[in-house]
Amino acid sequence: MAKTIYKLRPSDNWRIGEHESWFADMAAQGLFLKKMGIPFAKFVKGEPKKMRYRIEVNSGDGITPEQKQMYAESGWEYVTSYNLFHVFSSPEELQASELHTDPAEQAFTLEALDNKFTFNTIIMITSMLVLIGLQAAIWIPEETPTLAFVEATTINQLILTIVLLYSTYVTLQAAISIRKLRRNLIEGKPIDHHAPWKKRFRNQHIIGLLYTIIAALAASVPFIQLVKTDTQTLPETSPDLPIVRLADIENSPDYIPEEPTYFSDGVDWGNRYSFNWSPIAPLQYETSEHGLIPGEIQKYGEEYSSSLDTEVYQLQFPSLAEDLISDLIKKNHFRANKNDFIRTEHPELDILITYEEFKTKIVFAHKDNAVMYAAYYGNANTAVLIENTVEKIKLISE
Incomplete structure (x- = not known):
């Protein structure tokens, strides 16, 4: 029984001359085409032999037994078909006459393929324009695009865009190539049956491999996020976590966490921290913390309580x-007056922006590749919040 060999095949069906040349080169190595598949072609191993291969294009009705018989009588044996392409072979020493001796006549056989690729191109370009319109409808009104990018909330749209862009490029290239081939044939220029294929074959598969890797990585992001994302109740202390703690801000021996008001899935949602991941920010924390100091009575007779919300990002x-800090301001304090956010210099930070109104104190800090946001409500002053933010940002800044 003859040995079967599978070879990665050229991906562009419409490059007729290059395929014919590839089949002939394989036969010279003792590999004879039996079937074309995706993405491999099936060969049968035998003694090396000089063969000629020709590809006939039909309108879509398939190759008929009568056509096969007619070509066989002319010295061309039917090998296989793929899409609209039908492959015939003939030993070189037989010197079989060409399937088409008139290039202009052969141009007519490519009309259906030309129309098909033109129609596909119109569909792909239309789909691409629709996608761009949808993306614009999402991104133009989006007031926090950098935050969405950092948190990878638009990764599905990115995957679809990559796939459709590449598909549109390939379809447009096919339509242009077939149109050019038909024009050449009409002008009397026959197909080059010995067209060089190795360089294009190598480049195509490098590009295809890179495209596949990028698409696969992008598609894996939502699954990685699903695995890595977690929410837990805040521990009593967390010296190794890059998050500011309410107890450190209050700095009172009487401080205690507020009793849970919403407890679900084993998590106290009033005192919790969430861990998230994205390719742009592999380390992300978000916390919400509420506490009180028993016995400390406020102006209107209520017991003193405070809260702290933080967001932490380690950026690639x-x-x-x-831009991320700008988006965090828009996201969390879009109703506040922008002029009330004060940018000041700090010897240990690259950016420091603060906001203060009554008991509300807010800090945005950036150092190296780390960004931290802390919004505190309570009696402690802003300087204490800054001090704790500087201490924690050092844990993840590089």
């Missing part, structure tokens, strides 16, 4: 920090 690209 530190250049995103300024």
Whole structure:
């Protein structure tokens, strides 16, 4: 029984001359085409032999037994078909006459393929324009695009865009190539049956491999996020976590966490921290904490209580920090007056922005590749909040 060999095949069906040349080169190595598949072609191993291969294009009705018989009588044996392409072979020493001796006549056989690729191109470009319109409808009104990018909330749209862009490029290339081939045939220029294929074959598969890797990585992001994302009740102390704690801000021996008001899935949602991940910010924390100091009575007779919300990002690209802080301001304090956010210099930070109104104190800090946001409500002053933020940001800044 002859040995079967599978070879990665050229991906562009419409490059007729290159495929014919590839089949002939394989036969010269003792590999004879039996079937074309995706993405491999099936060969049968035998003694090396000089063979000629020709590809006939049909309108879509398939190759008929009568056509096979007619070509066989001319010295061309039917091998296999794929899509609209039908492959015939003939030993070189037989010197069989060409399937098409008139290039202009052969151009007519490519008309259906030309129309098909033109139609596909119109569909792909239309789909691409629709996608761009949908993306614009999402991104133009989006007031926090950097935050969405950092948190990878638009990764599905990115995957779809990559796939459709590449598919549109390939379809457009096919339509242009077939149109050019038909024009050449009409002008009397026959197909080059010995067209060089190795360089294009190598480049195509490098590009295809890179495209596949990028698409696979992008598609894996939501699954990685699902695995890595977690929410837990805040521990009593967390010296190794890069999060500011309410107990450190209050700095009172009487401070205690507030009793849970919403407890679900084993988590106290009033005192919890969430861990998230994205390719742009592999380390992300978000916390919400509420506490009180028993016996400390406020102006209107209520017991003193305070709260602290934080967000922490370790960025792959530190250049995103300024825009990320701008988006965090929009996200969390869109009703506040922008002029009330004060940017000041700090010897241990690259960016420090603060906001203060009554008991509300807010800090945005950036150092190297780390960004931290802390919003505190209570009696402690802003300087204490800054001090704790500086201490914690050192844990993740590089």
